[in-house]
Amino acid sequence: MHSRSSFCRLAAVASFLALSACQVAPVSTLPESSLRLLHSQAIELPKDCRATGSVVVDFTVLESGQTDDIRAGDAPECLQQALTAWVASFRYAPIGQRSPATVEWLLVEASKGS
Numbered sequence: 433m434h435s436r437s438s439f440c441r442l443a444a445v446a447s448f449l450a451l452s453a454c455q456v457a458p459v460s461t462l463p464e465s466s467l468r469l470l471h472s473q474a475i476e477l478p479k480d481c482r483a484t485g486s487v488v489v490d491f492t493v494l495e496s497g498q499t500d501d502i503r504a505g506d507a508p509e510c511l512q513q514a515l516t517a518w519v520a521s522f523r524y525a526p527i528g529q530r531s532p533a534t535v536e537w538l539l540v541e542a543s544k545g546s
Contacts, residue, residue, distance in 0.1 A: 473521035481510035486538040493531045497524040
């Protein structure tokens with residue numbers, strides 16, 4: 433009959449072997465984008481615009497580096513207009529072909545000085 437201490441040692445060794453057999457898969461990285469943002473104006477939200485959460489904005493970067501076909505996701509009209517104007521201000525380094533792109537806007541509120 434095995435004593436309690438030898439059972440505990442056996443359990444500890446089994447746990448160690450199980451843990452050491454596990455391998456951590458390397459973290460995959462996002463594919464590198466050929467888009468290089470050169471300029472953007474600051475986003476301007478109207479004072480009476482009540483925005484919360486996040487909004488995904490899909491758009492196309494043209495060969496010239498300008499943006500086109502801007503589609504702001506589900507959001508109040510005032511936020512959709514502000515996001516559309518903001519993304520329209522983006523200027524990318526010229527690229528060889530039209531390229532789809534996406535940005536996610538997220539409202540973060542904090543007290544001053546935090």
